[in-house]
Amino acid sequence: MDRAGRVIVRDVDSGALVWRSPSGVGAVRALSWSADGRLALVQSADGLRLADPAANRVERVRLPSGDRAVAAAWAPRGRRLAVVARGASGDLTRVLVAQGGIRIADRPVFTTTGRLTSPAWSPDGSRVLVRWTDADEWLLLPATPRRRRSGAARAPGIVAIARVARRFGGTPAVRGGCCASR
Secondary structure, eight states: OOTTSEEEEEOTTTOOEEEEEEEEOOSEEEEEEOTTSSOEEEEETTEEEEEEGGGTEEEEOBOSTTOEEEEEEEOSSTTEEEEEEEOTTSSEEEEEEEESSSBOOSSOSEEEESOEEEEEEOTTSSEEEEEEGGGTEEEEEESSOOOOSTTSOOOOOOEEEEOHHHHHTSOEEEETTEEEEO
16 A cells, blocks of 8 residues: 555566556555456455456445445455445344455345354355354355245255364464464
């Protein structure tokens, strides 16, 4: 970032400026690239933005009304995003998945009271793992909402892994498809 809050992309070998966002994005908490390396997800205090250097634009990721992003992660392939969002009241936390755009679906893959964090995708992109700190659990969620119509294809169910801190000897963090204690 520069002093005006714009995202700067530099060539890793030469240090040459490759791109500078046309507008500021605020105080950046995290930045991650899509699997194809074309889009950058910028997480800041006031929300999520997608930076597209090829199109020279930065767009706000639109969440359902009243939700604010807590954490987000790119899928291992394509341009899907898993977003953990908290409602305006702070009582509900939802896991939402964007299927390739900057508009997040209104239909969550999971909703609960309590706080979810740290989304991480399975290597094949079919599931999203989130940490449910209040319950000391990891939840392995299907990456698409379950359909309710009879006869329709159904996504795999939710898998809960309990007593995570006790099993791993501390609060584990998911890194590269496995886990490591912090």
